Amino acid sequence: MKCRTCGAKAAVNMRHHRLSLCSEHFLRWLPNYVQRTIEKYNMFTFEDRLLIAVSGGKDSLSLWDILHLLGYQTEGVYIDLGIDENFLYSQKSFKAAVSFAEARGLNLTVYDVKEMQGEIIAETAVRTRRGRNKPCSVCGLVKRHAMNTSALKGKFDVLVTAHNLDDEAAILLSNVLDWSLDFLSRGYPVHPAGPGFSKKAKPLCRTYERETAAYAVLSKIDYMQEECPFSTDSKQIYYKQFLNQWEDRMPGTKLRFYNNYLKALYNGAFPVGQDNKDVLSQNLCPNCGQPTQTGGLCAFCSLYIHE
Amino acid sequence: MKCRTCGAKAAVNMRHHRLSLCSEHFLRWLPNYVQRTIEKYNMFTFEDRLLIAVSGGKDSLSLWDILHLLGYQTEGVYIDLGIDENFLYSQKSFKAAVSFAEARGLNLTVYDVKEMQGEIIAETAVRTRRGRNKPCSVCGLVKRHAMNTSALKGKFDVLVTAHNLDDEAAILLSNVLDWSLDFLSRGYPVHPAGPGFSKKAKPLCRTYERETAAYAVLSKIDYMQEECPFSTDSKQIYYKQFLNQWEDRMPGTKLRFYNNYLKALYNGAFPVGQDNKDVLSQNLCPNCGQPTQTGGLCAFCSLYIHE
Numbered sequence: 001m002k003c004r005t006c007g008a009k010a011a012v013n014m015r016h017h018r019l020s021l022c023s024e025h026f027l028r029w030l031p032n033y034v035q036r037t038i039e040k041y042n043m044f045t046f047e048d049r050l051l052i053a054v055s056g057g058k059d060s061l062s063l064w065d066i067l068h069l070l071g072y073q074t075e076g077v078y079i080d081l082g083i084d085e086n087f088l089y090s091q092k093s094f095k096a097a098v099s100f101a102e103a104r105g106l107n108l109t110v111y112d113v114k115e116m117q118g119e120i121i122a123e124t125a126v127r128t129r130r131g132r133n134k135p136c137s138v139c140g141l142v143k144r145h146a147m148n149t150s151a152l153k154g155k156f157d158v159l160v161t162a163h164n165l166d167d168e169a170a171i172l173l174s175n176v177l178d179w180s181l182d183f184l185s186r187g188y189p190v191h192p193a194g195p196g197f198s199k200k201a202k203p204l205c206r207t208y209e210r211e212t213a214a215y216a217v218l219s220k221i222d223y224m225q226e227e228c229p230f231s232t233d234s235k236q237i238y239y240k241q242f243l244n245q246w247e248d249r250m251p252g253t254k255l256r257f258y259n260n261y262l263k264a265l266y267n268g269a270f271p272v273g274q275d276n277k278d279v280l281s282q283n284l285c286p287n288c289g290q291p292t293q294t295g296g297l298c299a300f301c302s303l304y305i306h307e
Numbered sequence: 308m309k310c311r312t313c314g315a316k317a318a319v320n321m322r323h324h325r326l327s328l329c330s331e332h333f334l335r336w337l338p339n340y341v342q343r344t345i346e347k348y349n350m351f352t353f354e355d356r357l358l359i360a361v362s363g364g365k366d367s368l369s370l371w372d373i374l375h376l377l378g379y380q381t382e383g384v385y386i387d388l389g390i391d392e393n394f395l396y397s398q399k400s401f402k403a404a405v406s407f408a409e410a411r412g413l414n415l416t417v418y419d420v421k422e423m424q425g426e427i428i429a430e431t432a433v434r435t436r437r438g439r440n441k442p443c444s445v446c447g448l449v450k451r452h453a454m455n456t457s458a459l460k461g462k463f464d465v466l467v468t469a470h471n472l473d474d475e476a477a478i479l480l481s482n483v484l485d486w487s488l489d490f491l492s493r494g495y496p497v498h499p500a501g502p503g504f505s506k507k508a509k510p511l512c513r514t515y516e517r518e519t520a521a522y523a524v525l526s527k528i529d530y531m532q533e534e535c536p537f538s539t540d541s542k543q544i545y546y547k548q549f550l551n552q553w554e555d556r557m558p559g560t561k562l563r564f565y566n567n568y569l570k571a572l573y574n575g576a577f578p579v580g581q582d583n584k585d586v587l588s589q590n591l592c593p594n595c596g597q598p599t600q601t602g603g604l605c606a607f608c609s610l611y612i613h614e
Contacts, residue, residue, distance in 0.1 A: 176483050177560065179567035181576055238556070242549070246484075249545070253484065260486030269488060270576050 012214045015251035023218045030215050031066045034203050043190045043201035048157035050074045053147045056093035056224040058216040059162035061100050063204055065221060068104060076101055076108040077150040079143050082120030084229055096224040111146045117304055124303055134230055145300035148290060151198035159198045166209040169254045170239040172261055185270035196290040206255065319521045322558035330525045337522050338373045341510050350497045350508035355464035359383045360454045363400035363531040365523040366469035368407050370511055372528060375411060383408055383415040384457040386450050389427030391536050403531040418453045424611055431610055441537050452607035455597060458505035466505045473516040476561045477546040479568055492577035503597040
């Protein structure tokens with residue numbers, strides 16, 4: 001297999017794009033591809049101050065690297081969730097994020113859940129009886145709130161997350177299985193800001209996980225390679241395996257699935273009707289000021305405060 | 308496993324319904340379940356004359372048996388496609404359909420493709436270069452046209468097909484992968500009549516393939532057990548295997564997937580917009596009088612007539 005650009009030995013073969021590239025040209029191609037996604041969905045401009053949610057893994061570090069190299073104004077935020085025995089998983093992830101930022105002279109702030117809320121997510125999950133062994137739903141809730149809080153506090157223009165195509169396609173498959181019109185009507189890769197919440201964008205939404213991994217390896221980014229110890233056997237992993245089988249048989253399936261969904265969404269499918277809730281609730285939590293679908297405390301504040 | 312109704316040894320265990328039944332009570336339960344589907348979607352009434360499209364397989368013969376026992380006015384139509392060497396597959400299927408009808412004193416008419424069009428579908432596929440080795444797309448087109456023609460000629464109120472839940476879920480999955488709004492907006496299990504086409508209904512749309520098979524076996528219907536020799540490795544079989552894996556892991560998945568889709572569809576998801584064609588074209592083919600999306604000959608007549 002040869003690089004389409006220069007004819008040298010290819011380092012990455014992307015059957016879904018019918019494109020093989022050598023290391024050098026792949027490292028040029030991917031930022032270009034991400035830039036095209038940013039423009040296609042009007043995600044942000046070079047004038048915007050971006051806050052990148054950084055976990056220390058391949059996706060978020062590759063994304064940060066790409067946006068930085070493209071010339072965007074970026075800072076990072078690391079949410080310290082206190083995961084694993086002696087927080088080993090979180091510590092390793094944090095170290096990867098810090099090394100990356102320091103090597104490039106980029107600013108990284110930390111949102112320490114234990115410090116802010118008085119307990120780590122595993123403790124919150126047990127106390128609130130929301131998944132004793134798997135705090136994934138509490139974790140998602142806390143992360144979303146912490147990211148939004150950080151973006152608002154720092155007055156960033158856009159909160160940027162590193163969800164890749166594999167993530168988005170798996171979430172989509174799960175929402176399609178349930179035919180959740182509420183979720184299906186909100187699957188945009190960019191959400192405008194509103195009262196109590198920051199603008200959000202996912203520039204890797206059309207980038208395969210394999211590609212961010214290749215980017216991290218080829219550009220020698222020292223990322224956290226371990227998976228979260230809680231994520232084994234989660235539903236999302238199952239949907240991903242499922243889509244991978246499909247992709248193996250018909251390269252490009254994931255991209256087609258996600259792209260065609262976005263096309264349908266932007267063309268007015270899933271109108272907000274009687275059966276799906278308002279896309280964005282107008283109620284704000286009396287404690288934190290972020291949106292909530294009830295009149296009372298938001299789901300995050302309800303974890304810690306009893307009305 | 309015991310029958311929920313009488314406590315005898317269960318013959319059928321339906322994990323998706325959390326229901327086990329003995330042979331006797333399963334043979335009573337399924338017609339009842341089909342009747343509820345007919346009523347839920349206003350498919351037809353006891354006043355209607357129904358034409359059942361009969362292939363000789365377990366689905367169509369079980370459906371015909373059930374509708375006949377429920378007291379509906381039924382006749383059958385068998386489309387002779389001339390499949391397999393010396394038409395062996397078609398001959399066996401036909402024999403099963405004829406024996407079934409004769410044993411019950413029911414009327415079965417035949418639409419012989421060779422007689423009507425001068426060639427079998429495999430020949431048409433080769434001549435028109437639409438799948439030399441797999442005439443499946445030509446076969447689908449010819450069958451739909453032949454069924455509609457038969458229903459219109461016989462002035463039946465409703466054309467009834469035996470598509471089961473596995474069929475419908477597989478088609479849905481394929482349409483979801485493409486996000487074909489045109490197809491997704493038309494997935495109703497019942498379609499009203501219009502100029503040039505008969506009313507159509509699928510009373511088995513919520514019945515698992517396993518259930519129609521169990522019904523055929525337990526009620527001693529002598530059905531054609533072989534699969535169509537052309538259908539091996541078709542896309543639809545792949546989607547079915549996929550859904551079966553899902554179902555194994557989470558019993559009820561297929562039903563949930565299809566039911567929730569219908570709920571969304573009836574609630575107005577997938578409005579007919581600029582990106583999807585008119586749900587029903589108003590153009591009629593100048594040769595056969597059936598609908599077509601172009602102004603000229605319909606896809607079926609184009610197979611045989613050159614303008």
